[in-house]
Amino acid sequence: MMRRWLMAMMFTAAPTIAMAQSVATRDRGTDGVAIGMFLLIVLVTLLITYRSAGSTKSKAGFYTAGHAITPLQNGLAIAGDFLSAAAFLGISALVYANGFDGLLYAIGFLTGWPIVLFMMSERMRNLGSYTFSDAAAFRLDQTPIRLVAATGSLVVVLFYLIAQMIGAGKVIQLLFGVHYLVAVVGVGVLMTLYVAVGGMQATTWVQITKAALLLTGGTLMALTVLWHFNFSFEQLFATASKIHPKGAAILAPGGLFAEPISAISLGLALVFGTAGLPHILMRFFTVKDAAGARKSVFYATTCVAYFCLMIPLLGFGAVAILMSDGSYFNVGSSGQFNKVADLIGGPNMASIHLAHAMGGPVLLGFISAVAFATILAVVAGLTLAGASAISHDIYGQVIARGRASDLLEVRISKIAALVIGVVAVLLAYAFENQNVAFMAGLALSVAASCNFPVLAMAIFWRGTTTRGAVAGGLAGLISSVLLVVLSKTVWVAAFHFASAPFPYDNPALFSMPLAFLCVWLFSVTDRSERAARERGAFDAQFIRSETGIAAIAQTGGVAASAS
Amino acid sequence: MPPWKICHPAEVCTAEDRKNLSQSITMAQSAHCQTQEILSDxxxxxxxxxxxxxxxxxxxxxxxxxxxxxxxxxxxxxxxxxxxxxxxxxxxxxxxxxxxxxxxxxxxxxxxxxxxxxxxxxxxxxxxxxx
CATH class of the missing domain: 1.10.287 (Helix Hairpins)
Known part of the structure; x- marks a missing residue:
């Protein structure tokens, strides 16, 4: 074990040193702090992984850190899992470019959380043990439900992971001046190590570290921005609207959400997608009981809300402070520059440049390191969720029918993590210069249209049968993927057709109701013996989901595999 | 008879019922009775x-x-x-x-x-x- 770990260490060290060297050789000469912080984060997370290695011997240890994470720790880890680099750099960039409209994304991200708390978290913990499919398949036929749920999970994980990896590669390339491939391989090796060696325990602590760093870094930046404007919001907004090319329009809703159908569709994907993200749902199993799951969502919601209050300050602050300073832009020969598009590294770098403007190289180094940690924590969570879908749902429950030994299932999970890591790196490399903006959106749409309807109907509606859940899940999965392919972002931007058959960017408004409709239709028309048995098992599931009392599990009946 | 038809939802299975039943019915049926008992609690x-x-x-x-x-x-x-x-x-x-x-x-x-x-x-x- 030890030797294998050390060998893996050497593989990680290579790109790390390469990154550090190329930072050191850059001209700005101010990046010592960035390198130091960066190496410190790599070292700390590897130490966490090393110390967690012993916890991955059993299934419960590997998938859930032995259900022994406290609610506060889990809340921070959920926030760390959820707040991606897309949220940190992307939403502040949206505020930078569009003002108010960017803030709406932040609110959409946040509004999913109360829904997760009221509908999902406690019931998930009561019904399942390792993955959300445990809850979905509680009283339904294991094989088909697990296959649909695992497919939904893997689609979500892969698309989300590729989008994150490409973003990560670009950000690290910009921050440290290393080659894109080196950056992507570095991230891939680190995330695979965290998951394969340290399992949920290591992933959790990487996420907690990241959440603490992100919240501290964001607070520091927000405070310096406010201090710069004498702690007056009015002064900040007035300066920003005076200097932004769109003027005072950035303080009001603009074109981004003017079209109601697109806006509602995006809203549905943001709100209900959160309740169907496999890496988020999995985190509820790391705490002791349903009360722990509930409390952790409260802590997570508070962190995400705090983050949502900070992000517009950073975005508007970047407008007010950077736009008057030509040194942050690629200035053309005429001395003119576009205040949004010509920002060095693109608008996504707004927060990073703001850090430099507010706190010089020290804050720049710190915030760059925060962005790096942010990326690592999210991809690690995704990899673990994908590996669990393969090892626990597909191998453990479908192929081995619940009879696999802990040792074998954990080993398969580690291999799956490695495979996911390799696939993610290869795809991120292949798609480097493709437009992948749709991928993160697609991941949320699939989560809202496949995972969420299956799970919600299985938990809440007595009438749901295996046939209905499978039909609904597949309908949601296929329709959401198909509609994204037929939308402008793929059909026109990637395939270069003249116009898109599907006029909206986000499919959730159509694919999610279709999934619910199919679950209902194929359930009520299901007259089989199995359907009657599944409806009959609802009462026991209801009791278990409300109280945690396992009335049937003790008899080795329907729910045996879920406990 | 399928286990979910043994107790009507409105009926309450008392502990004594279960003891009597447990001699003659399967484990699944007794679990079903406990389910009905909790539901009506x-x-x-x-x-x-x-x-x-x-x-x-x-x-x-x-x-x-x-x-x-x-x-x-x-x-x-x-x-x-x-x-x-x-x-x-x-x-x-x-x-x-x-x-x-x-x-x-x-x-x-x-x-x-x-x-x-x-x-x-x-x-x-x-x-x-x-x-």
Missing amino acids: PTFRQLASARAKLRWSLSIITLIMFFGFIALISTAQSALGANIAGSAIPVGLGLAFAMIVLVVILTGLYVQQSNSRFDPLNRALLEEFGQ
């Missing part, structure tokens, strides 16, 4: 209905708030751009910040109610029926 009914009421009403408030805000944005853009009386902060931004705070208050309310009202009921049920 007044504590369980109180817990399930009170919590459902809170869950659904808070969810509906959250969804109305969010989608109402989206509707407001696509219908009343100019009104949201106007400043809140007596300040230089636009109404829309003020509403957005208020919504963020409200989300935390709603989740906090749910957690507080669960900790103080539902957890004791749940503990009582676990003591009575849990293993």
Whole structure:
């Protein structure tokens, strides 16, 4: 074990040193702090992984850190899992470019959380043990439900992971001046190590570290921005609207959400997608009981809300402070520059440049390191969720029918993590210069249209049968993927057709109701013996989901595999 | 007879019933009787209905708030751009910040109610029926 770990260490060290060297050789000469912080984060997370290695011997240890994470720790880890680099750099960039409209994304991200708390978290913990499919398949036929749920999970994980990896590669390339491939391989090796060696325990602590760093870094930046404007919001907004090319329009809703159908569709994907993200749902199993799951969502919601209050300050602050300073832009020969598009590294770098403007190289180094940690924590969570879908749902429950030994299932999970890591790196490399903006959106749409309807109907509606859940899940999965392919972002931007058959960017408004409709239709028309048995098992599931009392599990009946 | 037809939902299986039954029926059937027993337990009914009421009403408030805000944005853009009386902060931004705070208050309310009202009921049920 030890030797294998050390060998893996050497593989990680290579790109790390390469990154550090190329930072050191850059001209700005101010990046010592960035390198130091960066190496410190790599070292700390590897130490966490090393110390967690012993916890991955059993299934419960590997998938859930032995259900022994406290609610506060889990809340921070959920926030760390959820707040991606897309949220940190992307939403502040949206505020930078569009003002108010960017803030709406932040609110959409946040509004999913109360829904997760009221509908999902406690019931998930009561019904399942390792993955959300445990809850979905509680009283339904294991094989088909697990296959649909695992497919939904893997689609979500892969698309989300590729989008994150490409973003990560670009950000690290910009921050440290290393080659894109080196950056992507570095991230891939680190995330695979965290998951394969340290399992949920290591992933959790990487996420907690990241959440603490992100919240501290964001607070520091927000405070310096406010201090710069004498702690007056009015002064900040007035300066920003005076200097932004769109003027005072950035303080009001603009074109981004003017079209109601697109806006509602995006809203549905943001709100209900959160309740169907496999890496988020999995985190509820790391705490002791349903009360722990509930409390952790409260802590997570508070962190995400705090983050949502900070992000517009950073975005508007970047407008007010950077736009008057030509040194942050690629200035053309005429001395003119576009205040949004010509920002060095693109608008996504707004927060990073703001850090430099507010706190010089020290804050720049710190915030760059925060962005790096942010990326690592999210991809690690995704990899673990994908590996669990393969090892626990597909191998453990479908192929081995619940009879696999802990040792074998954990080993398969580690291999799956490695495979996911390799696939993610290869795809991120292949798609480097493709437009992948749709991928993160697609991941949320699939989560809202496949995972969420299956799970919600299985938990809440007595009438749901295996046939209905499978039909609904597949309908949601296929329709959401198909509609994204037929939308402008793929059909026109990637395939270069003249116009898109599907006029909206986000499919959730159509694919999610279709999934619910199919679950209902194929359930009520299901007259089989199995359907009657599944409806009959609802009462026991209801009791278990409300109280945690396992009335049937003790008899080795329907729910045996879920406990 | 299939196990889910042994007890009618409205019927209560007493402990004595179960003892008598356990001699002649399978484990699945006895578990089914325990299910019916819990379902008709007044504590369980109180817990399930009170919590459902809170869950659904808070969810509906959250969804109305969010989608109402989206509707407001696509219908009343100019009104949201106007400043809140007596300040230089636009109404829309003020509403957005208020919504963020409200989300935390709603989740906090749910957690507080669960900790103080539902957890004791749940503990009582676990003591009575849990293993």
